[in-house]
Amino acid sequence: MIDSQRLRQLREAHGYTREQFAKKIDLGIAQLTRYERGESDATTEVLARIATVLSVSSDYLIGLTDDPIPKDSELHTDERALIAARRRGDFREAIKLLVPDD
Secondary structure: OOOHHHHHHHHHHOOOOHHHHHHHOOOOHHHHHHHHHOOOOOOHHHHHHHHHHHOOOHHHHOOOOOOOOOOOOOOOHHHHHHHHHHHHOOHHHHHHHHOOOO
16 A cells, blocks of 8 residues: 555655646546545556655655665666755755755
């Protein structure tokens, strides 16, 4: 089952309203609301769409890992750190990673 709290936090971190996100993943708002309340489970197809739009692994969405970046990602360590800082809302850290001190 999708980690309902993670799903809601990720949606909000990406700046989507429920309505916007439901449309983006081609899902009814009532169903998305059930996922975010932990009242319903997503099909594999829907889980894949959610993971793709939110740029996280499906394992992260269902709570099998605490690493949101898909394991097959070609991102470098510094790129992962930048994405993680952005997702946490730590914009100062993200800027430091983008503009290193010389």
